[in-house]
Amino acid sequence: MIMKAYQDHHKAYTISFIYTFVPLLLLYLIQFQFQSFYDPKNHLSIHLILETYSVFISFIIFVFGWKAFGHNPPTTLLFVPFVFLAVGYFDFMHTITYSGMPPLFVESSINKTAWFWVVARAIEAISLAILFFYDEKTVRNLNRKLILLGTLIFLALLTVLIYTFGPQAPQLIIEGTGPTPFKNVLEYVFNGLHFLSFILVLRKLNHVKTDSNIYLIFAFVLLIIGGFQITLYQSVHDLVNIIGHVYKAIAYTFIYRAFFYSNLHLTFVHKEKAEKNLAATQGILESFFTHTPDSIALCDQNGNVVKVNKGFEKLTKLKSEQVLGTPLSKTFPLFEKELNVLIKEVLKGNRMIDYEIGAKPPSSIRVNFTIYPIYFDEYIQFAAIARDITEERVAKEKLKQVEEELKEMIQEHQGVFAKFKKIDDYFTITLCHGELLNDMGISSDIVGFTLYPGSCGHLGTTIYSNLQKAWEGNERTFEFERHTGIYAVTLKPILRNFEVQEIIGSCIDITKLKKTEDLLRKSEKLAVVGEMAAGIAHEIRNPLTTLKGFTQILGKDAQEREKQFVDLMLSELSRIELITNDFMILAKPQAIKYQEHDLRKIVNHVLTIIEPQAILNNIEIISRNTSVEEIPIICDENQLKQVFINLIKNAIESMPAGGQLDVSVELSHNGYVTINIKDTGCGIPEHVITRLGEPFYTLKEKGTGLGLMVSFRIIEAHKGKIEFSSKENAGTKVEIKLPLKSV
The missing domain is CATH 1.10.287 (Helix Hairpins)
Incomplete structure (x- = not known):
């Protein structure tokens, strides 16, 4: 793992090791020879060179960071240039106020120069620790000018404070003794902050191994070593002080390299890529301009043609040499007036997109224009794209006519016409029309509805399974029943290139059939x-x-x-x-003798006959008449008795364990009388009710089905009707309606 990391970033590791540990090794091996070589008289010059280098590096970081500010992500690292602007400024003030420097702007002072040094180190240590602690956290709405203004105000305030209160400030250096304990404590605090930054960057290096993180690791190592060196001298002219400045200069070099690779280098790389992409884009645009079949003309602010492509020459039948410098509207004589209006609008800054212009009869030419302003070249004020859509328009009109005819045909279709398309495992309705939709209680907005296994209950499953078989290439025909009727469906697959592309289906109402x-x-x-x-x-x-x-x-x-x-x-x-x-x-029909009879007497007579059988079967008969007066009807008494006896006996047989039989006679306001026979027996299954009255169809073990059939014939002969309603294990109700008036 370590070897792989070294191979990936060997250059950064090699440079960092050399610049960090080689000076330490040399100092350890030849420290006595070096001390004899070092002349304290040259201290001021060496100090000036090292500090000038540090100031230069700090300002370089600021300048490059300022240039790259808008090209980098808006994170906390954008504050690094302003931090080193402050560090470079205070290092500069430290240098010019250093003991022995000529009084250019200010008078040199050992306490002032020490305080400028401390402020520079404090800004550097605190700011870097904070920035690396937040680890490139995103910061919105950054304005570099405002940040620069705030930095300059901060520098001015600190400078005024040092000059104003410098004489009263604690002594930091005593010549001949060295740094005071207070200054050493400050240096140890700065080293502690550098160590914190070292830990933060090291943790980041474990996750993201980059050259910039490697340089930062060794930069903080050098700053920590240099910081300790600064606390060891007795006189500012001592060699150990110079060594501390050397390590600081090298550390700033590493910080510059880290900042360059993480921000500036990437900015320049992005710029180079952007330039290459721009060149490639220009080539693509030029190729598009030249080879596109559409007509393109670039015009100046006066509407004169500056450049045209091959598509323009093909559309106008004019060579580019003939039209250069000519008003664009003149190159399209059939549309000159309309084009002049469009060009005036475009020169006002408006865009005219997909503006269709047709020539006056007898010509049928139609051209689509898109004209828009462009601003990247002072000689070109707008571009005009034109396309001959005559054939396309004719084809669209024919297609529209065919679609309207097809739509009318589909709408006039007595059933329903639909198209289905399979997407994944689902069938989507792409077309659905027909007068039958309303009768079926289906919304006309069904287009787009998706069918899948289990959708719409049993009916949906039936339709889906048949669609699946039709998608395999088989024509399907099936029937289904809804509360609105019975319907027949035909599904036919449509093949293109031997593959099913869609399914066409039709549905008709076969209830009457x-x-x-x-x-x-x-x-x-x-x-x-x-x-x-x-x-x-x-x-x-x-x-x-x-x-x-x-x-x-x-x-x-x-x-x-x-x-x-x-x-x-x-x-x-x-x-x-x-x-x-x-x-x-x-x-055969019998010669029935219709006479006037009281229906109440007929029903009561039947109940009298049936009552003994009901008592034997433990059945209670409840008889109710809503009318106290006679209920006269024209009928054959014996036939009606036969019907009532047949229906009441069926009710008794449905209650083998006993129960209740309710027989009522009610007058209606529509000229009919209703006889209700209701039992509490086993009931009749729903699917059987529709078949009652058919010959030879019965639920009885020894029945023939002729009894109910005869009853139906008798009631129909009397211009009446019989209706059954039943619920299994709850009972059955028979409703007989007979007219009160003569038949």
């Missing part, structure tokens, strides 16, 4: 039942008449004991005769 089919099926069954009933009744009636006649003769001569058997036989023969009469009702 289904009802017609059901009626036809019932009619066929009734016809079969009628023929069978006619045959059975005919074959039974002849022998039945003979049996009944001879039985009656036998009954006249029978003894009292035998007479009861004869009566029983006659009763059963009469019952057989009634059954044959029912068959004859099915076989």
